[in-house]
Amino acid sequence: MTTLLDNILGGLALGAVYALVALGFVVIFKASGVLNFAHGSLLLLGGYLTAVLHDDLGFAGALALAVLVTAALAGALDRFLLQRGGQDAHSAHVQTIVTIGIDIVLLTDLSRRIGGDLLSLGDPWGDAVTELGPVTVADSRLAAIVVSAVVIGAVFALFRFTSWGLSLRAAAEDLEAAALMGVRLGRVRAGAWCLAGALAALAAVFLAAFPAPGLERTTGQIALNAFPAAILGGLASPAGALAGSLIIGLTEAFVVGYQSELHVLGEGFGDVAPYAVMLMVLLVRPTGLFGAKGAARV
Amino acid sequence: MPEAPPDDPPALHVENVDVTYGRALSALRSVSLTVPHGAVVALLGANGAGKTTLLRAVSGTLRLHRGVITAGRVRYGETVLDGRDPVAAVRAGVVQVPEGRRVFAGLSVDENLRSGGLGLGRRGRAQAREARDRVLTLFPRLAERTHQAAGLLSGGEQQMLAIGRALMAAPRLLLLDEPSLGLAPRMVYRIAEVIREINAQGTAVLLVEQNAGMALSLAGHAHVLEVGETRLSGPADELARTDAVRRLYLGEPAEDQGAA
Numbered sequence: 041m042t043t044l045l046d047n048i049l050g051g052l053a054l055g056a057v058y059a060l061v062a063l064g065f066v067v068i069f070k071a072s073g074v075l076n077f078a079h080g081s082l083l084l085l086g087g088y089l090t091a092v093l094h095d096d097l098g099f100a101g102a103l104a105l106a107v108l109v110t111a112a113l114a115g116a117l118d119r120f121l122l123q124r125g126g127q128d129a130h131s132a133h134v135q136t137i138v139t140i141g142i143d144i145v146l147l148t149d150l151s152r153r154i155g156g157d158l159l160s161l162g163d164p165w166g167d168a169v170t171e172l173g174p175v176t177v178a179d180s181r182l183a184a185i186v187v188s189a190v191v192i193g194a195v196f197a198l199f200r201f202t203s204w205g206l207s208l209r210a211a212a213e214d215l216e217a218a219a220l221m222g223v224r225l226g227r228v229r230a231g232a233w234c235l236a237g238a239l240a241a242l243a244a245v246f247l248a249a250f251p252a253p254g255l256e257r258t259t260g261q262i263a264l265n266a267f268p269a270a271i272l273g274g275l276a277s278p279a280g281a282l283a284g285s286l287i288i289g290l291t292e293a294f295v296v297g298y299q300s301e302l303h304v305l306g307e308g309f310g311d312v313a314p315y316a317v318m319l320m321v322l323l324v325r326p327t328g329l330f331g332a333k334g335a336a337r338v
Numbered sequence: 339m340p341e342a343p344p345d346d347p348p349a350l351h352v353e354n355v356d357v358t359y360g361r362a363l364s365a366l367r368s369v370s371l372t373v374p375h376g377a378v379v380a381l382l383g384a385n386g387a388g389k390t391t392l393l394r395a396v397s398g399t400l401r402l403h404r405g406v407i408t409a410g411r412v413r414y415g416e417t418v419l420d421g422r423d424p425v426a427a428v429r430a431g432v433v434q435v436p437e438g439r440r441v442f443a444g445l446s447v448d449e450n451l452r453s454g455g456l457g458l459g460r461r462g463r464a465q466a467r468e469a470r471d472r473v474l475t476l477f478p479r480l481a482e483r484t485h486q487a488a489g490l491l492s493g494g495e496q497q498m499l500a501i502g503r504a505l506m507a508a509p510r511l512l513l514l515d516e517p518s519l520g521l522a523p524r525m526v527y528r529i530a531e532v533i534r535e536i537n538a539q540g541t542a543v544l545l546v547e548q549n550a551g552m553a554l555s556l557a558g559h560a561h562v563l564e565v566g567e568t569r570l571s572g573p574a575d576e577l578a579r580t581d582a583v584r585r586l587y588l589g590e591p592a593e594d595q596g597a598a
């Protein structure tokens with residue numbers, strides 16, 4: 041029983057962090073039709089900045105600056121690099137490949153800086169734990185769940201109630217009709233990239249916090265588990281990204297938690313599980329859980 | 339009357355415009371037309387004649403189709419529109435309703451209407467309620483369905499929503515691209531009534547139509563395009579009597595053939 045609750049809480053915490061990453065991924069795809077392969081590196085950049093700045097600025101200040109810088113970089117990359125390629129579906133494919141180049145550049149430089157180190161982000165939770173009835177939970181995990189819930193709620197409100205959100209959803213449905221209404225497509229797109237960058241930088245904190253040992257140069261790759269989450273949710277659906285992330289997070293936690301019972305599957309099945317789940321879902325629903333027919337931008 | 343600037347109230351002037359797609363395909367050659375303030379002007383022609391291209395040249399969406407104005411001018415009153423983006427047109431008061439309605443299917447009727455005011459920024463939000471009331475009075479059917487997804491509306495309702503969405507920006511000139519396309523005859527009649535009403539409230543209309551009968555009955559002036567060039571232009575009732583228009587666009591036999 042305790043193990044079960046343990047796994048559920050661990051899975052929710054993991055899913056909440058994946059949701060921050062997957063939501064950014066989906067917002068970028070929705071706004072620009074680009075699959076951002078540089079998302080993991082943006083996350084790593086956010087984490088790295090928090091790590092090197094927290095001694096001077098304190099955790100909150102470092103995180104705020106890291107979020108701002110990562111958001112600004114993501115927005116600038118879109119506005120000044122990707123958008124030069126145009127707005128149609130064909131250019132989106134080219135731009136997707138450009139993000140692979142961006143990823144290589146960012147990752148190479150950050151790996152060089154981080155090297156083999158484990159960086160502490162100076163988060164306030166440390167290795168503190170809280171007793172919740174029969175289970176013991178790391179404070180960092182509770183924080184991940186609470187912060188993600190609040191931030192994701194705010195992002196959904198942004199979609200629904202602001203002009204930017206309406207512009208984004210309208211442009212995702214019909215680029216030309218949105219342009220005819222006077223939507224500034226370039227700005228709306230760059231805004232989406234900024235938002236995604238900010239979410240990635242925030243997610244880095246929780247991926248590096250206890251029980252993880254700290255920020256490593258491979259932390260960005262862990263975030264790639266959010267990729268199957270976004271796909272199984274439907275890729276253009278923020279609600280789908282949320283559902284997909286929780287599914288992936290819980291799956292991973294359960295597979296790791298019950299590893300001894302699952303040893304027929306071999307060691308380390310937890311790393312593969314997200315992709316196995318994604319494949320199973322896609323076999324039944326090829327467009328993802330929340331993906332409508334034609335949700336992909338054409 | 340107080341002294342007014344030369345072009346006030348403003349009119350749309352398209353002057354000797356050439357449009358080329360993809361640097362190779364010439365779509366318009368030296369086309370000119372004027373839509374005076376408060377007028378209805380019809381633009382007729384077969385598929386591929388360049389009617390939609392002309393609207394794109396005015397609304398600033400050519401670039402989305404890799405098209406460019408290579409010569410000539412487009413201006414609305416004092417505002418130059420050629421080479422500008424669609425925001426410039428919307429802010430100047432020129433709004434296009436695209437062919438095929440193109441409502442945002444996954445958004446609610448209300449959200450579609452809200453999206454019509456996006457180009458105006460803060461000014462749009464300030465006057466949104468007033469504009470929305472006016473649109474819903476014009477289209478009572480939409481008022482009953484404000485929370486429904488636009489994709490679930492019938493074709494005629496979607497056309498009304500597309501027009502209503504454009505009206506949310508309080509345009510002084512409305513560009514309508516084939517509003518009768520694919521609609522039942524009764525609905526075509528209703529759309530014609532709506533256009534008349536919008537015009538009576540002071541909005542000029544540039545109407546692109548395949549349904550020449552409807553367009554000529556609404557318009558004061560009309561132009562006929564043929565493979566990118568102006569073939570005929572003049573007062574709509576005169577054009578409606580010319581042989582070429584009757585034969586090609588109104589589906590009536592020419593008089594000499596009718597007598598045979």
